[in-house]
Structure formats: structure tokens, C-alpha cells
Amino acid sequence: MTTTVEIEAVLRVEDLAKRYGAKPVLAGCTFELYAGQVTALVGANGAGKTTLLTVLSGLLAPDGGTVVACGRVALVAQDRPLYDHLSARDMLRMARHLNLVWDEDRATRWLRRFHVPPNRLCGRLSTGQRTQVALAVALGRVPDVLLLDEPLANLDPLVRNEVMAELLTEAAETEMALLMSTHVVAELGGVADNLLVLTHGTITLAGQIDDLLANHRFYVGPRSASPPTGTVVRETHSEQQSTFLVTLETEPDETPDDAENEWVVRPATVKDIVVAHLANAREVAWHDRAHA
Numbered sequence: 001m002t003t004t005v006e007i008e009a010v011l012r013v014e015d016l017a018k019r020y021g022a023k024p025v026l027a028g029c030t031f032e033l034y035a036g037q038v039t040a041l042v043g044a045n046g047a048g049k050t051t052l053l054t055v056l057s058g059l060l061a062p063d064g065g066t067v068v069a070c071g072r073v074a075l076v077a078q079d080r081p082l083y084d085h086l087s088a089r090d091m092l093r094m095a096r097h098l099n100l101v102w103d104e105d106r107a108t109r110w111l112r113r114f115h116v117p118p119n120r121l122c123g124r125l126s127t128g129q130r131t132q133v134a135l136a137v138a139l140g141r142v143p144d145v146l147l148l149d150e151p152l153a154n155l156d157p158l159v160r161n162e163v164m165a166e167l168l169t170e171a172a173e174t175e176m177a178l179l180m181s182t183h184v185v186a187e188l189g190g191v192a193d194n195l196l197v198l199t200h201g202t203i204t205l206a207g208q209i210d211d212l213l214a215n216h217r218f219y220v221g222p223r224s225a226s227p228p229t230g231t232v233v234r235e236t237h238s239e240q241q242s243t244f245l246v247t248l249e250t251e252p253d254e255t256p257d258d259a260e261n262e263w264v265v266r267p268a269t270v271k272d273i274v275v276a277h278l279a280n281a282r283e284v285a286w287h288d289r290a291h292a
């Protein structure tokens with residue numbers, strides 16, 4: 001007998017829409033975030049990631065749809081807004097006064113862990129150190145949902161790994177759901193549980209990363225119009241050869257090569273899947289522009 005473990009959704013987003021003036025930026029966004037899980041939000045520049053995170057944080061009102069959060073939501077914004085004339089320690093002190101729920105230990109531990117000088121003015125901290133102060137303030141608020149807008153962008157590769165490892169521990173230990181926008185797709189393996197791809201303001205791919213890896217395959221074979229199976233996500237052709245990235249209904253057999261049909265089957269990475277979706281989205285945009 002198999003037992004299905006129900007994972008609790010701590011944030012539910014349904015049919016979310018946002019416009020800036022007359023310009024629609026988000027439309028029909030529907031997804032959930034789960035306790036203790038990390039979800040990566042990926043999309044082209046201008047796709048609407050920052051807007052989506054800002055709406056989820058409550059700082060920006062949506063024009064349609066609903067966001068239901070079970071608990072506190074904290075956002076670390078892209079520009080890490082801090083008061084430059086306050087020290088890191090004063091930033092925490094101010095956050096303690098502004099928040100009904102505040103975990104001083106958790107916040108100061110983070111600053112210590114990443115060697116941020118507590119008495120230096122925020123205006124004199126490096127960009128990476130400012131990120132650490134913003135993360136300390138967000139974690140000190142004991143969020144049930146932590147939203148991070150490109151949290152790793154200004155960190156060196158070593159610190160990036162350390163920050164991600166610490167955030168994963170925090171998420172697991174406190175059942176905190178984490179949603180982070182990122183362009184560093186190659187680093188998502190072993191980090192994110194779920195993936196959301198945002199294309200021109202709409203979620204075009206959502207799922208558990210393990211499932212996405214299991215049901216995407218490359219089929220490489222002699223030049224042809226279609227692959228032997230699956231739904232085509234993206235195709236490229238040379239004179240002799242065709243390559244299809246497909247989604248499969250069921251997992252393929254263990255045997256990777258389909259010798260009979262001369263097709264070579266190989267697995268796709270998260271980066272392959274994301275890049276294919278982004279490339280498709282860009283082509284659709286070019287096509288729409290050309291025919292406008």
C-alpha cells in the first residue's frame with residue numbers, strides 16, 4: 001500500500017492580474033507555494049517576476065485574482081532597500097520595533113554567519129553585505145513565505161552556495177516556503193523543489209523539478225518532421241539531423257537508444273527545459289511584433 005503525503009500550500013495564487021496603466025504585466029497567474037519547499041521563478045527580462053513578487057508581498061495591489069497566504073510574507077527586493085545612514089545593527093533594531101513578531105537571534109546569527117560588520121553604516125557596506133543585511137531583516141520577521149528577488153545576483157560563487165545552503169536549512173527547519181526569482185538556472189539542481197516559468201506575465205510551466213526532469217527528453221535522429229513520441233516543446237534541424245525536446249506522458253524505458261527508429265534519446269537538464277521555453281516565448285514575441 002502506498003501512502004500519499006499531502007504537502008500544505010502556504011500561499012495560493014489564483015488568476016492573478018496586474019497592469020501598469022493600460023499595460024497588462026501579469027495575467028491569469030495561478031500556482032501554489034508549499035511549506036518547507038523552494039520554488040524557483042524564472043523568466044526573461046521584463047517577464048514580470050519583480051511585479052509578481054511585489055504583488056505577492058502585498059506592497060502592490062493586484063488588478064484581478066486572489067493571493068491567499070497562511071501566515072507572514074516577507075520580501076527581499078531586488079534593490080535591497082536599506083537606510084544608508086543606519087548601521088546593520090540599527091537596521092535590525094528598527095525592524096524589531098516595526099514588527100510584532102521578531103526573532104533577534106535568527107537575524108543576528110545571519111549577520112555573524114556572513115561576517116557583516118554590525119556597526120558599519122549600510123551605505124558603506126558592499127553590495128553583497130547589503131544583501132546579507134536584507135536577508136537578516138527578512139528572516140528576523142519569521143516569515144512563513146520568503147520571497148527573494150534575485151537574491152544571489154551580487155554574491156560571489158562561494159557565498160552563493162553558502163547562502164543557498166543556509167536558506168535551505170532555514171526552510172526545512174521552520175517549514176518556510178521560499179520563492180526566489182533567478183536567472184542562474186544552472187544552479188537550481190539540488191536547490192529548488194519546484195519551477196515556475198513566467199512568460200510575458202503568464203505562468204507557462206509549473207511543476208516539481210523531479211517530475212519535469214522525468215518527463216522531458218531529447219530525441220535526436222535523422223532529419224524529420226516529428227519525433228517518434230511525445231509533445232514537442234522545441235525543435236531544431238540541421239541538414240542531416242533533427243533534435244526535439246519533448247514532454248512524455250509516461251517515463252520512457254530504461255534503454256536510452258531506440259535503435260530501430262535510429263533515434264537517440266537523452267535526458268534534459270533544468271536549464272535545457274527553461275531555455276527551450278524562453279526561446280519559444282521570444283520567438284512568439286518576435287512573430288507577434290512582426291505581424292502587429
Ligand SMILES: Nc1ncnc2c1ncn2[C@@H]1O[C@H](COP(=O)(O)OP(=O)(O)OP(=O)(O)O)[C@@H](O)[C@H]1O
Nearest residue numbers: 020021023025043044045046047048049050051052
Ligand atoms: N512601475 C512601473 N511602471 C510601469 N511599468 C513598469 C513598472 N515596473 C515595471 N514595469 C514594466 O513591467 C514589465 C515587467 O517588469 P518586471 O520588473 O516585473 O520584470 P522582471 O521579470 O522582474 O524583469 P528583470 O528580469 O529584468 O528584473 C516590464 O515591461 C517593465 O518595463
